Amino acid sequence: MFEWSEEQLAIRDAVRRFVEEEVKPNVEELEHGETPPYEVIRKLYQTFGLDALARDSAKRAIERKAAGSESSAGASGKTSGKAAGKAAERAEGGSNAAMTLIPIIELCHYCPGIVTALGVSTGLAGGTIMKSGTPAQMERWGLDLMTLDKVGAWAITEPDSGSDALGGMKSTAVRDGDEYVLNGNKTFITNGPYADTIVFYAKLDDGSDTPLRQRPVLTFILDSGMPGLEQSKPFRKMGLHSSPTGELFLSDVRVAKDRLLGESEGKPGGNEGRESAKGNFVTERAGVAAMSLGLIEECLKLSIQYAKDRMLWERPISEFQLIQLKLAKMEIARLNVENLVFRHVEMAAAGKSLTLAEASAMKLYSAQAASEVAMEAVQLFGGNGYMSEFRVEQLARDAKVFQIYAGTDEIQVTHIARDLLSR
Ligand SMILES: Cc1cc2nc3c(=O)[nH]c(=O)nc-3n(C[C@H](O)[C@H](O)[C@H](O)COP(=O)(O)OP(=O)(O)OC[C@H]3O[C@@H](n4cnc5c(N)ncnc54)[C@H](O)[C@@H]3O)c2cc1C
Numbered sequence: 261m262f263e264w265s266e267e268q269l270a271i272r273d274a275v276r277r278f279v280e281e282e283v284k285p286n287v288e289e290l291e292h293g294e295t296p297p298y299e300v301i302r303k304l305y306q307t308f309g310l311d312a313l314a315r316d317s318a319k320r321a322i323e324r325k326a327a328g329s330e331s332s333a334g335a336s337g338k339t340s341g342k343a344a345g346k347a348a349e350r351a352e353g354g355s356n357a358a359m360t361l362i363p364i365i366e367l368c369h370y371c372p373g374i375v376t377a378l379g380v381s382t383g384l385a386g387g388t389i390m391k392s393g394t395p396a397q398m399e400r401w402g403l404d405l406m407t408l409d410k411v412g413a414w415a416i417t418e419p420d421s422g423s424d425a426l427g428g429m430k431s432t433a434v435r436d437g438d439e440y441v442l443n444g445n446k447t448f449i450t451n452g453p454y455a456d457t458i459v460f461y462a463k464l465d466d467g468s469d470t471p472l473r474q475r476p477v478l479t480f481i482l483d484s485g486m487p488g489l490e491q492s493k494p495f496r497k498m499g500l501h502s503s504p505t506g507e508l509f510l511s512d513v514r515v516a517k518d519r520l521l522g523e524s525e526g527k528p529g530g531n532e533g534r535e536s537a538k539g540n541f542v543t544e545r546a547g548v549a550a551m552s553l554g555l556i557e558e559c560l561k562l563s564i565q566y567a568k569d570r571m572l573w574e575r576p577i578s579e580f581q582l583i584q585l586k587l588a589k590m591e592i593a594r595l596n597v598e599n600l601v602f603r604h605v606e607m608a609a610a611g612k613s614l615t616l617a618e619a620s621a622m623k624l625y626s627a628q629a630a631s632e633v634a635m636e637a638v639q640l641f642g643g644n645g646y647m648s649e650f651r652v653e654q655l656a657r658d659a660k661v662f663q664i665y666a667g668t669d670e671i672q673v674t675h676i677a678r679d680l681l682s683r
Pocket of ligand 1 (some may be wrong): 380414415416417421422423424447448449450451500505661664665666667668669670671674
């Protein structure tokens, strides 16, 4: 694949029109007002029937999971139901990849924050429940997240553990009869202030001597308003203002087993919670690459126009070779990131998945390229680039976070190296 198909281009153009009509006129409100992004995203979903598609797809996934658990619960090692389910899941995932990434790219021309709020709610919170939840949990919480009827948060980061999220995690889950009691603080949580449903990670504290770092990680599903759960107001931050980010405080939150993801602590010594968190790496990292592509495309478009319009020494600055070099480097970055995105779409369509090294390399390169392109766009715009009126200022602030969330640049390097060296 080296370009979008006719069908994909038609979808892209339709989404582009939506973004021009519904997002562009409201950028000021979304970026500098108090307007949360959820209504705009819901309108996108309704306009393109994505809510209905998501509902159908989620219902099929629930049926497959139910059939899979029945067949694996049955005797005689009949795993064909499960295997067929996995194959159908892969096929569905492949055909959805382009459909998921195209709106991400288009929305990032104006509001990368909206994409973050959307991606965390459907991809991380909803995706985790749909992947590892029981059929009942998928039905009760996953469905409404996938359709955007409800807003989700995915809470792993803590004030003292950031990049060391799993090892350094201090939030605890203590068994108490048939229930668990949860305590801990989470920070930098996208949608935290507004989430209806929260996927919450905590360490099992069973009173044993197991060092904190090695204790099993359990995943719980929480509802806003539960006694002992507090959701902060949105943080003020450098960029990404259309994505609300906040803290969560849990003080003796009591949950029954039906809120434990998969309704199981997993096998003794198993790593289900850690695997559930790591299972999001590839999707999340491919998503950031698509976001970078949208942002780079927009910076390049704005820069070309500005270079042609801005007159100095009685000629457009586009005639200066140093300006041409900036445009050329932006185009190189655009082509490279686009190729990485195409490769991911193609692989997903073939039912293949990126390795950890590939997904991390894709994210590392794309995030750095987006930051560099956006900062060079600011430079090309001169003083105007530093003014909020010219959109490259917002895009440059927004791009920086691509190098921080979903694993910092430095963490991507460690993951690439670990994967390569383990072969
Ligand atoms: C806008 C935003 C939204 C977010 N949304 C969510 C969310 O929805 N859910 C969630 O759980 N988290 C979320 N996060 C948290 C995000 O994943 C973390 O910020 C990120 O993982 C880095 O952790 P940290 O901020 O604590 O930095 P730290 O881990 O303290 O890192 C500090 C510095 O040390 C470097 N470093 C760390 N370890 C190493 C190492 N081994 N080798 C070399 N250098 C290293 C880092 O790269 C960084 O430069 C969000 C963050 C932001 C900014």
